[in-house]
Amino acid sequence: MDRSANGLPVPQSVPPRTAEVVVIGGGVIGASTAFQLAKRGVRDIVLLERRRLGAGATGKSGALVRAHYANVHESRLTLESLRIFRNWDEEVGAGSCGFEATGFVQVVSPADEAKLRANVAAQQAIGIETSVVSADEVREIEPLMRTDDLTYAAFEPNSGYADPNGTLYGFAAAAAARGAAICTETEATAILVAGDRVVGVETSAGRIATGTVVLAGGAWADRLLLLLGLDFGLTPERVQVVIFRWPAEIDQRRRHRVVIDATRSSWFRPEGFNSTLIGVELGAGRTEPDWFQETPDAGQIDVARTALAARFPDFAGATMRGGWAGMIMVSPDSHPIIDQIPGIPGLFVMTGDSGISFKTSPAIGICLAEWITDGAPKLVDLTPFRSTRFAEGRPWEDEHSYKKDSLLTISR
Ligand SMILES: Cc1cc2nc3c(=O)[nH]c(=O)nc-3n(C[C@H](O)[C@H](O)[C@H](O)COP(=O)(O)OP(=O)(O)OC[C@H]3O[C@@H](n4cnc5c(N)ncnc54)[C@H](O)[C@@H]3O)c2cc1C
Incomplete structure (x- = not known):
């Protein structure tokens, strides 16, 4: 991996033909997940970004880092993330999160x-x-x-608060240093499923064969989901x-x-x-x-x-x-969806971030990487974030919410 003068990875434009894991989305969630996968020894990781790193919400984020929520699940993700923000050099070792x-x-x-x-x-x-x-x-x-x-x-x-771009660039540099391929200007145009599982990703630069995809596409994620018939009401x-x-x-x-x-x-x-x-x-x-x-x-x-x-x-x-x-x-209940899609093994999604997932991105990356390498997230129980809660008729409601109407999400 080539490096720029400040140590950040110089993105490559031609993705490999095969990968152990393809991460779609060069925001903080995709980069955090790619880093945590690489840290756990996954070698052939490809991160696809249709434009440039930080082109989505991450590049515009307010990047408040607070643990106060009206539920413990998001608080727990922040608590684990705070440990990484505060010990960035030991935990990530590249760039600076500017916490x-x-x-x-x-x-x-x-x-x-x-x-x-x-x-x-x-x-x-x-x-x-x-x-x-x-x-x-x-x-x-x-x-x-x-x-x-x-x-x-x-x-x-x-x-x-932190520097959202610094955090993203740090995760990306640390992932690249461990062998992950960061491919910008490369759009995933379809997630390929054969039988009941993921077999690859079609991109603007050719097809990548893979058994595992993490979709962290921010405000664009539903395009790929709808192609698979997955409508979460995003x-x-x-x-x-x-x-x-x-x-x-x-x-x-x-x-x-x-x-x-x-x-x-x-x-x-x-x-x-x-x-x-x-x-x-x-x-x-x-x-x-x-x-x-x-x-x-x-x-x-x-x-x-x-x-x-x-x-x-x-x-x-x-x-x-x-x-x-x-x-x-x-998302319909203003809480993120973090899941391996039931019925499509190998397809992991983090979507519907609802404007609150910068602060939790370090822990979400760990959870997704654990799920992929160990079969289940261990750091935090992600059951409340499951994608099926809407179809079950059990959208997430915070018992002690300060929300006065349905409009609030970042400040809820
Ligand atoms: C103004 C603003 C203020 C915010 N304030 C806070 C805050 O204070 N605290 C907080 O915790 N959160 C905050 N957020 C929310 C936070 O920034 C997001 O939750 C977080 O950045 C989401 O990261 P992400 O990686 O999921 O998505 P993004 O950063 O949106 O990244 C997704 C990336 O995927 C790429 N992509 C999409 N589709 C494809 C495709 N098919 N192929 C290849 N690439 C693709 C996009 O180009 C994009 O770069 C704020 C957001 C905004 C906009």
Whole structure:
């Protein structure tokens, strides 16, 4: 494998004719899985990316890393992932994930206090460092925060955010260093099934014979699934973020905490050393992932500034410095699908990430690699993520969700 000056793999354009495992998708899930497979000794791995590494959601991600969820399954995936983000050099040994442990505050409305307490207790029970803190304590934890409309929040001192591209490039470089072929500008056009199992992948650069495929195609994944008659009700949706320069009034020497504000459907974190990146969820509806507007809507800028100033009042007149939109794939219950497709042995999917799977990508890669090499995921029980839950009529519902309508996913 050739390497660029900074040690990252130089992608190859002609895929091999055979592979032990073909991973479709050069986002963080595909790269994490390819790395974990290579680490477990799988030698002939081909990672296919139709455009370039990070062309999908990963390249646009907010990359918040927090363990607070309204269910322990996603919290557990984050907990295991945090171990990798925090020990990147030992665990991955290539590139940098850029993890910043700023600490994380989950803001909820006073009406949701009981839910907050139940969620924090469940997280503490699985070993997550988190606690319920009063509004007074929140003010000490994050002096920028307005708290007069709060009673309690949750605080995770070890959470924060990472560099999504750095994480992806690191996983890809580590996979390539162990022999994985990274093929960009190469589209998988069909997953080939004979009898009842996977036999290969048709690509824009020829056919690859393989018995195992991992589909991690982000907002484009359903195209290949529908060809196989697999319809999980997935919806590609557009998500916007806006960046504001820190006003002169605030302390420019410290990075503020990462915040999810469930009362405003917003999530925000520092961007670099002088700006804040914020996303506010309005519910975008189905959007074509090849033809979407990559800049934020004009109206989104005021929506984002208003939501940010509602929690950090000093940002009321903050200067907008940029923003973008990216595509996520939303499942019918806003939870990811991670499964080996029943009836098609050898076909593994991670899809319907619903805008929350950057932070869990290290652990998801381990689980998928374990499933392929050892016959089952061991790190985390993936049963709740099974693809059949919709057909069973048992979509995933979080018992203590703060969600007020069906639109929220990243900030739920
Ligand atoms: C604006 C925004 C903010 C976000 N904020 C957060 C956050 O704060 N925290 C968090 O955890 N998550 C967040 N997410 C979600 C997170 O980024 C995604 O869950 C994660 O990046 C999904 O990774 P992926 O590898 O599954 O998909 P992607 O990164 O979308 O990668 C899929 C790749 O597959 C390629 N592909 C598709 N089909 C084919 C094919 N047939 N052949 C070859 N290649 C193909 C695509 O080109 C793409 O590069 C956010 C997402 C967005 C857009």
